[in-house]
Amino acid sequence: MTNNNDSLSKWFSGRPxxxxxxxxxLLQQSELSDKDISDLATLCQQEADRKLPQTTCSFPATAFSQGAAGILRLCSISDVEGVNALAPKKPLEFGKGNITIVYGNNxxxxxxxxxxxxxxxxxxxxGALHHNVYKSSSAVQRASISFEQDGIPKTHTWSGQGICDDLGSVDIFDTSFGKVFVSSDDEVSYEPPVLSFFSSLIVACEKVASTLDAEANRHQSKKPNIPADKKVTPEGIWYEAIGAKTGxxxxxxxxxxxSVDESEIQTLEQRLTEQAxxxxxxxxxKQKQHIDTLIQDSQKHLKQLSDANFRRIIAAKKKSILKKTAADTAAEKVFSGSELEGIGSDVWKELWEAARNYSVTTAYKEAEYPNVSGxxxxxxxxxxxxxxxxERLISFENFVKGEMQKxxxxxxxxxxxxxxxxxxIPTSETLRARVDAAGIPQEEVASQVTDFFVQLRARKELLSEIDSEEAIPDPLLSPKWIEEAGAQSKHLGELAENYDEDAKRDNREEIKKKLxxxxxxxxxxxxxAAIDDEVTRLKLLKQIQEGKKLTNTKALSQKKGELAEALITDAFVQRFNAELRALGASQVKVEIVKSRVSKGRVLHKLQLRGASQSDLSDVLSEGENRIVSIAAFLADVTGKSNQAPFVFDDPISSLDQTYEEAVVQRLIELSQDKQVIVFTHRLSLLGTVRHFAEKKTIKPDVVSIRSTDWGTGEPAHIPLSQSDIKSALNTLINQRYQDAKKAxxxxxxxxxxxxxxxxCSDFRSLVERSIENDLLCGVVQRFQRPVHTLKLxxxxxLKAPDCDLLDSLMTKYSGFEHSQPTESPVEMPKPDELLADMNALKSWREEYAKRAV
Structure with missing residues (x-):
């Protein structure tokens, strides 16, 4: 990729x-899950509503970069924890050569x-990097990657996240690379990684937009229909126009x-029905007058029974008592010789005054009282x-008219x-009549009025019993009903004026509109509640629509078109065609042609050259699709200027032997300049690599891994079918035999x-390989197509004893490689007997190799 990643990073910083x-x-995983799309839709809405938390999420400058020019080598992987079922106790070494085969069974x-x-x-x-699904999950994922950069040893400790910038130029091919798919026009389209990345982003935008649409559809309006006659009112017009901005x-x-509005409705209805x-x-x-009188009387009684009036009356009472006591004392002195008791008392005074009245009005009208003449x-x-x-009457009159008495x-x-x-204070019956006359309809208010007058009456009755200010009870406060009655009085006055106005002119239409x-x-x-819900819904829909604007793919499509012009060049097309030829796929007649950019989806097309049928899914086989993907991968990565390793995961899957050999030869050619690491489970690939590497005087490094009781990925011995016979035989004699003997x-x-x-099983395989490589001089070998006729x-x-020896060993040990009937089991040789046979093969091989023709 020749695109300036700094420019790409800057461009992304301006995106939503x-x-x-x-x-x-998308840079961290192969595709976005349904949960990812749901999360992104939520984030999109939050951003539209300006509520998306501030996060640092810049586009990595090293994404799709070619890496720095120089030589990079992967050396080993060790200390792996929490990655799938990997649990190696020894490092996985990639050797010193430029091509390494990592072999392992499924x-x-x-x-x-x-x-x-x-x-x-x-x-x-x-893709996702899971823990061992068969064991309890560990929170730790880590690994140590050793590598050399321009000859300088380095180690990167990976802690479960992030990438190593120094290893960003390593290219890895597996089944996920090179998207090859059939378009709507029945054309297979290929995209290099960065363009495929933009396509994935465009798909993500479309899915997020669809998710937002689905979210909007979930929120259907439950707004009730207002009655037709109410739609023409100002309130009805407002209701019909409510939207997301309604506050x-x-x-x-x-x-x-x-309740005031309810009363006004009743009033307006009454006004419309009133004929007079x-x-x-x-x-x-008149009703208002009764209310006003009731209020005035209440306020009057409240004032008369106030604390100030109580104090004034109590003071007068105390003064009267005091002066009377003084007058009584004086009277006692005046009338002390009287023969009758009570002279000077209140009763006596009333009698005296009555006598006075009778004398001056009837008996002696012309004489002063008492008349004592003649x-x-x-x-x-x-x-x-x-x-x-x-004399007594005169003394009585003098007393009554005296200063003390006065x-x-x-x-x-x-x-x-x-x-x-x-x-x-009015009685309860009188008060009820006045309340009814005032037209106070609420029972609660009427009860408040009655209770208030009961309190007034009780306070008045207490006055005769109180002799001091300290005994005055707490004052009565103006009750709430007075305020309410005052409001009602005001309302009645206004209503009366309205009726007067109604009587003067015809305003029924105006009243109807107001009603x-x-x-x-x-x-x-x-x-x-429904209106609140509707406004909330409309605000949410507006937010969703604002969010959908942020999913517009126009900018992505334009940028992808620009990148296409930079990436899909004639040189790339030439490299692709050259790779097809090198891989022996010329007969497929596939070519890359430029295509239109539609929403960034199609930049160029893979199509059959000169074919009348364009539906490639019906033409290309799985193996042909695979070889085309490899060609596209190599056309992309070989354009880089650096020398970074290539890692292939089972590159020959679905390929026949012809394509397999072509791929192997291309990998060996690539290893002339760069490190090539191939992971495979096929022994045929291992043998083919060795064969073509030998022609180039290249010795590939072969590493075997296996599954163990503690996990997978454990480095192991190379399979006997591909290992050196001499080394394998020495291992059997010097190590494994000793282990068996010790046990x-x-x-x-x-x-x-x-x-x-x-x-015994492995020894039988070595005998078979010795027949191929030693006895028959390697003229024909398994997993390899060539026949070495020069070795004939x-x-x-070759002599008869040679055949007899190897035939006897094959016969003796074949029972350990092939299934045998249970009724005649193969007898296990004694350890010393097995050791003797292995030494016999070793001696024969040494002698046979030195034997002259």
Whole structure:
């Protein structure tokens, strides 16, 4: 890739932040899951609503970069934890040569190592890197990658995330590389990694947009229909026009409906039905007068029974008592010699005043009281007054008219006057009649009025019992019903004026409009919850629509078109065609041609050259698709200027022997300049690599891995079918035989028998390989197509004893390689017997190799 990654990183920094997050996820995994799309849709909405948390999510400058020019070599992978089932105790060494074959059976850990390298090196589609699914999950993922950069040893410790920038130039080919698919025009399209990355982003935008559409469809309107006659009111017009910008204040203004509004509705309805508005106005004013009178009387009684009035009356009472006591004391002195008791008392004073009244109005109208002249008589008993009686009456009158008595009398009158300032409190029956006349309909308010007057009456009755200010009870406060009654009085006055106005002119239409408007507001208040929900829904839909704008793919398509011009060049096309020829796929007649850019999806096409049928899915086989993908991969990566390793994961899968050999030869050719590491489970690939490497005087490094009790990925011995016969035979004699003998000496007979049986099977394979390579001089070998006819001359040294020896060994040990009937099991040779046979083969090989023709 020749694109300037700094420019690409800068371009991405100007994209919506949710798209930057999507790009980061796509760089970390091969594709976005349904959960990823759901998360991204949420982030998109949050960004549209300006609520997306500030996150650092820049486009990595090393993504799709060619890496720095220079020589890079992978050396080993060690200390692997938490990656698939990998649990090697020894490092996986890649050797010193430029081509390394990592062989292992299915399930031995090859894919685990490749996935690990993809994550560490930042491959285009890394995929998920799971823990061992058969064991309890560990929170730790780590590995140590040793490599050389321009001859300098380095080590990168990977801790489960992130990539190693120094290894960013490593190219990895597996089944996920080179997307080859059939387009809507039945044309197979290929995209290099960076363009495929943009295509994936465009797909992500479309999926997020679809998710947002689905979210919008989930929120269908539940807005109730307002009655038709209410739609023409200001409230109805507002209701029909509510939208995402409708605020709470606006909703409150149009949806608030109080008891006052309900009363006004009733009033307006009454006004419309009233046939005699003038008489109605009179009734309302009369009712208002009753309310006003009730309020005034209540306030009057409240004032009369105030603390200040109580204190004034109590003071007058105390003064009257005090002055009367003083007058009584004086009277006692005056009348101390009286023969009758009570002279000077209140009762006596009333009698005296009554006698006075009778004398001056009836008996002696012209004389002063008491009349003591001549033969005057007593006005009470009508007897003629004696001189003594006359003197007594005069003394009585002098007492009554005396200063002390006058003061006492004045004080008593003052107290009486104060008491009379408190008027009578209406009885409950009278009060009920007045409440009814005032038209107070609410039972609760009527009860408040009654209770208040009960309190007034009780307070008035307490006054006669109170002799000091300290005994005055807490004052009564103005009750709430007075305020409410005052509001009602005001309302009645206004209503009476309205009826007067109704009587003057015809304003029924105006009243109807006002009534309809109030009824519309009442309807809105009853559906307030639905209105709130609708506004919330509309705001959410607006947010979703704003989010959809952020999924527009135009900028991505344009950028992808620009990149296509830089990447899909004639040189790339030439490299692709050259790779097809090198891989022996010329007969496929596939060519790359430029195509249109439609939403960034198609940049160039793979098509059959000169074919009438364009449906490549019906033409190309699985193997042909594979070889085309390899050609596209090599055409891309060989354009780089650096010398970074190539890693291939089972590159010959689905290929026949012809393509397999072509791929192997191309890999060996690539290894002339760069390190090539191939992971495979096919022995045929291992043999083919060795064959063509030998022609180039290249010795490939072969590493074997296997599955163990503790996990996969453990380095192991090379399979006997591909290992050096001399080394393998020495291993059997010097190591494995000694292990079996030690187990037997220790009494571990069952384990010793297992080891011996395994040795017999492997020894039989070595005998078979010795026949191919030694006895028949390697003229024909398994897993290899060539027949080495020049070696036929060496067959002249072959003698009958040679055949007899090898035939006897093959016969003797074949039972350990092939299944045998249970009724005649193969007898296990003694350890010393097996050792003797192995030494016999070793001696024969040494002698046969030196034998002259």
């Amino acid at each position: 932040r949710w798209l930057q997050i999507a790009a980061t996820r 399930g031995s850990g090859k894919s685990g190592y490749v996935r690990l390298l993809k994550h560490v090196c930042g491959a285009r589609e890394t 709470h204040q606006d909703i409150d203004k149009n949806c608030t409906f109080s 508005p003038t008489e109605k106005a009179k009734q309302l004013r 033969d005057s008589r007593c006005v009470l008993c009508h007897q003629t007054l004696t001189q003594e009686a006359k 003061i006492a009398t004045d004080a008593a009158k003052e107290y009486e006057t104060a008491i009379q300032t408190i008027e009578e 309809n408007s109030l009824q519309a507001r009442k309807w809105l208040s009853e559906h307030r 037997s000496d220790n009494g571990e007979f069952q384990y010793a028998e297992i080891l011996l049986k395994s040795m 001359k060496d067959l002249a040294k």
